[in-house]
Amino acid sequence: MPDLLVNLLNLPPLEPLSNELEPTGVVVRRAQAFEITPVGSFISKHFSRPWADEASVAFAAKPIPLFIAVAESEIVGFAAYECTRRGFFGPAGVLEARRRKGLGRALLLHSLWGLRELGYVYGIIGGAGPVEFYQQTVGAIAIPDSDPGIYTNLLKRK
Numbered sequence: 001m002p003d004l005l006v007n008l009l010n011l012p013p014l015e016p017l018s019n020e021l022e023p024t025g026v027v028v029r030r031a032q033a034f035e036i037t038p039v040g041s042f043i044s045k046h047f048s049r050p051w052a053d054e055a056s057v058a059f060a061a062k063p064i065p066l067f068i069a070v071a072e073s074e075i076v077g078f079a080a081y082e083c084t085r086r087g088f089f090g091p092a093g094v095l096e097a098r099r100r101k102g103l104g105r106a107l108l109l110h111s112l113w114g115l116r117e118l119g120y121v122y123g124i125i126g127g128a129g130p131v132e133f134y135q136q137t138v139g140a141i142a143i144p145d146s147d148p149g150i151y152t153n154l155l156k157r158k
Helices: 015-024 033-046 049-060 103-117 131-138
Strands: 004-007 026-030 066-071 074-081 088-094 122-125
Touching: 004 131, 015 026, 015 103, 026 103, 033 049, 033 066, 033 074, 033 088, 049 066, 049 074, 049 088, 066 103, 074 103, 088 103, 103 122, 103 131
Parallel strands: 088 122
Antiparallel strands: 004 122, 026 066, 066 074, 074 088
């Protein structure tokens, strides 16, 4: 999976996303420091322990560079940035039953706006899974010769 480059100066606005999600009862918001355990548990249970480890780095920064989607007081999705490397988006995930309803797009855009607020002009999506999603949503382009990128020579998990 290649790394992707996103021009942060061309991001769509966030306000329409909030209006779209409001009738669904889902709120996208920045995680709070006291939520490190439930966020980590959610990521471990529904995605992977390495993703939870990666996202845990967010809780050492202020403001916390991790957004969660919450429905009925339960986490249904998350997206982090500035965890793996500076300027990087990810990891991110939405529960399978909640996909294709705008949550992934909302989480992505909140995170990319977060990178832009930090002063970045371009953001990197490392080891992008759904490349077409990122291309269509934010005009991401593949970075030549970026596969496998930083996710090489990983330690084996026991």
